[in-house]
Amino acid sequence: MFGALLYLRLTSLRNTVLSRVRRLKQPKYLVGAIVGAGYFYLMFFRRMAAGRPPVHGPGAHGPVTVPPELLPTLLALGALILLVIVVLGWILPDQRAGLTFTEAEIAFLFPAPVRRRTLILYKLINSQVAIMFTAAIITLVTGSWGFLGGSALTHGIGWWFILATLNLHFMGASFAMTRLLDNGITPWRRRFAVLGLVALVALVTLAWLWRDLRAPAAADFESFRTAAAYLNTLLTSGPLPWLLRPAEFVVGPFFAPDTPAFLAALGPALLVFALHYIWVLRSEVSFEDASIAKSEKRAAKIAAVREGNWRAASGAIKARKPAFRLASTGRPEVAFLWKNLLSTFPIFRLGTLVTLALVILIGGLWIDVFPGYRGVQTGASAFALFMVAYTLFLGPQLARQDFRSDLLNTDILKTYPLRGWQVMLGQILTPVAILSSILWLALLILLLMVHFRQLAWLTPSLRLVIGLGLVPIVPVLCALQLLVPNAAALLFPAWAQTMRNRSERGIEMLGQRLIFIAGQLVVIVLALLPAAGGAALFIFITQHWIGLPAAVAVAAGGVVACLAAEVWCGLWLLGERFEKFDLSAELRP
Amino acid sequence: MIEVTGLIKRYGAFTAVKELSFTVRPGEVLGLVGPNGAGKTTTLRCLAGIIPATAGTIHIAGQDLTADPVAAKRSLAFFPDEPRLFDYLTVRQHLAFVARIYGVAHHEDIAQPLLEELEIADKADQLPGELSRGMKQKLAIACGLLHAPSVMFFDEPLTGLDPLGIRRMKDSILKRARAGATVVLSSHLLHLLEEVCSHVLILKKGEKIADGTLADVSARFANGEANVSLEEIFIRATGGTES
Known part of the structure; x- marks a missing residue:
């Protein structure tokens, strides 16, 4: 029987890989794969190849950049973190053990x-693919953390031990907790028991340390080395080393x-892994009901994700109070603003914007009076600058309460008695409002908090003119930016559909997303140039x-007019495209 | 009133609908039937202005759908086989949104009786995710009827409905037709045609095989035999195959 399950797993894996390779025949996936591979090479492989020692052969392990005396401290710290994760795994869950199976596997x-027991073994083998992949990706992304010593190979295997043992532990813990539940021990009683045990161990440890060790002195924090030495004493004294030993x-x-150290560490790690394996396989608890419920939930989530419905996928949809009262008559575009605001978080409301603006205004003026708070001003300015950059670059990708979210409702939208440009204008109003609000608040912070002493020409009146000039530019600029992803959804709906599906993974998907972000930046730069x-x-x-102030004011007006004209042209073109749009034909393979 | 003349819809080299012409008058219910892939849904989507026709003219309530789509769409309602709703809007909010799109003044006065007629008034503050398939269908119908359309298109209107829901849907279609609405529906269910449709149009591979009243079409394919079932008529008309 196990042979059949192994066949299912291996065949599924092979078919997944084959389908991924086959779809490279489509240019969008091939180009995506090339760009994604290039990104990985430039970001990780080249760095590892250039700056890291070779994995095998002579000189495989370069010089250890972390002082050797710190390694035991780091090992103990790593073990402590693992122990905390394990303890949380005994506190947080509140449901019966339910192994995750697909609907087909259940059927x-x-x-x-x-x-x-065979099903459990099947799940364990199933999880190995994900664990190995995760270990490889972490090793790649962290550049194998060569400063710790070791190599990419030893770190990759090290990550596998950590993830695989944690996976086994959580599975075993879930079975044990189910057994406790069957014996009438509720999740809260179990939590109190675990927390009580943790508190007891912490108290004993603290008492021990109090008796044997001195309290930290200022000299212990003079340098990183002295602090690490004190920490090392803490972690290697009393009962802590014994407690941490299995995790170590x-x-x-x-x-x-x-x-040599790696080979020596393999034995104890394998022993802990093997003990966990025996523990899990010997745990015979009923997991079928919870697994079925979990599988149904997962299937609903996947269906929601495939439709690009992330709120539904997270199960977070609930009826909300509208941001404003929608009158029965008036500009129909406003109805889209009203509708799409309902799909976002309730903090995106006019009242919140005004309140935050007032807080920033009062806080900014108050801080300005006290020279001692210059640090706060600098911090706030840096944060605001980050927000401006983040919103401008990634905002249009994140605020998707527009046509991209309504792509699957196109048929209904097209029956409405509206011109195409009206639908497109209505659709972008919500992300424009959200992004503009964030940018306005960030600009207000910058206006109030940035030090202008080095920039004598930037007089208060000029600052005010620039600030006021940016107020109308911001929404028009946001609208211009949002036209690009909406145009992509209209022009390449199949691509947009795939991009929306965040469960789609792979190097080609990463490449597609990179191409899209780069394309958006190019279009925006070209649109801004005139x-x-x-x-x-x-x-x-x-x-x-x-x-200068008058020149800036007039120029700002010109910028608004120019960008507004571009937005209008974009909306008109998108509207024309929308009226001819046939989603079913576009998504036809 | 629906007037269709020489409707053609092509997807590249493939012609989904070929030179289709017909007229449906107020009070009539036309059933579009045909085997899978006959072009029923494509025809309905062209008539509702969802997809542009490649050639031909479509007049909805006297308005040319190509020349003045906004005016034509004010008079129509399209009900897809799968109700398409907005996940974040409650039943009541759906109606408020649709009212603003169509400019239905004082929509609450119309919406409440409509919700009661469709028996979803008690679900007014629920989201689509909290509604059953039948309830979602009712909400989609309420949204479509809010602006009192004179032309209605139903694509497989009985999909997913329970027996009571089917009965209510049939009654609802007949009620609107008796009130003077022009109705076109597509369905595979021949009993629906017998009970609801006054006229029938049989399509096969995008071409019109026959149209007229049920009696006319039956007589044409009965070959003089008595008591020939509608199923037999359909099989004879379409040649018994999809291709």
Whole structure:
């Protein structure tokens, strides 16, 4: 029987890989794969190849950059973190053990003459693919953390030990908790018991340390080395080393600085893994009911994700009070703003915006009075700058309460008595409002908190003019930015559909997303060039005659007009495209 | 009133609907039937202005759908086989949204009786995710009827409904037709045609095989035999195959 399950797993894996390879025949996936592979090479492989020692052969392990005396401390810290994760695994869950099976696995395997133990073994083998992949990706992304010593290979295997043992532990813990539940011990009683045990151990440890060790002195924090030395004393005294020992066995291979140490660490790590394996396989509890419930939930989530419905996928949809009262008559575009605001978080309301603006205004003016708070001003300015950059670059990708979210409702939208441009305008209003609000608040912070002493020409009146000039530019700029992803959804709906599906993974999907972000940046730069160039030229020529503030004010008006014209042209073109749009034909393979 | 002349819909080299012409008058219920892939849904989607026709003219309540789509769409309602609803809007909020789109003044006065007629008034504050399939269908119907359309298109209107829901849907269609609405529906269910439709249009591979009243079409394919069932008529008309 186990052979059949192994066949199912291996065949599924092979078919997944084959289908991924086959779809590279489509240009969008091939180009995505090339870009994604290039990104990985430039970001990780090249760095590892250039800066890291080779994995095998002579000189495989380069010099250890972390001082050797710190390694035991790091090992103990790693073990402590693992122990905390394990303890949380005994506190947080409140449901019966439910192994995650697909609906097909449940339909075929649950009624089949398969022993429960075989099903558990099947799940364990199933999880190995994900664990190995995760270990490989973490190793790649962290550049194998060469400063710890070891190599990419030892760190990869080290991660596997940590993840695989944790996986086994959580499975075993869930079975044990189910057994407790069957014996009348509720989740809360179990939590109190675990927390009580943790508190007891912590008290004993603290008492022990109090008796044997001195309290930390200022000298202990003079340097990183002295602080680490004190921490090392803490972690290697009293009962802590004994408590941490099993966890140290698990993280041992990861922290091994060289091959002999790695080989020596393998034995204890394998022992802990084997004990967990025996524990899990010997746990015979009923997991079928919870597994079926879990599988149904998972299937609903996958269906929601495939439709690009992330709120539904997270199970977070609930009826909300509208942001404003929608009158029965008036501009129909406003109905889309009203509707799409309902799909977002309730903090995106006019009242919140006004309140935050007032808080920033009062706080900014208050802080300005006290020179001692310059640090706060600097911090707030840096945060605001980050928000501006983040919102401008990634905002249109994150605020998706527009046509992208309504793509599957296109048929209904097209029956409405509206022109295409009206639908597109209505659809982008909500993300425009959200992104504009964030940018306005960030600009207000910058206006109030940035130090302008080094920039003498930036007089308060000029700052005010620039601030006021940016107020109308922000929403038009946001609208312009949002036209790009909405245009992509209209022009390449099949691509947009795949991009929306965040469960789609793989190097080609990463590449597609990179292409999309780069494309958006290029389009925005090209769209901004005429307005920005014209404004700069105008200010340069006229500032000596009409003064800088007046020149900036007029230029800002020109920028708004230019961008608004571009937005209008974009909306009109998208509207035309929308009226001819046939989703069923576009998504046809 | 629906007037269709020379309707053609092509997808690249494939022609989904070929030179289709017909007229449906107020009070008539036309059933579009045909085997899978006959072009029923494509025809309905062209008539509802969801997809542009490649050629031909469509007049909805006297308005040319191509020349003035906004005016034509004010008079129509389209009910897809799978109710398409907005996940974040409650039943009541759906109606408020649709009212604003169609400019239905004082929509609450119309919405409440409509919800009561469709027996979903008690679900007014629930989201689509909390409604059963039948309830969702009712909400989609309420949204479609809010602006009192004179032309209605139903694509497989009985899909997923329980026996009581089927009965109510049939009654609802007949009620609107008796009130003067022009109705076109597509269905595989021949009993629906017998009970609801005054006229029938049989399509096969995008071409019109026959149209007229049920009696006319039956007589044409009965070959003089008495008591020939509608199922037999359908099989004879379509040649018994999809291709």
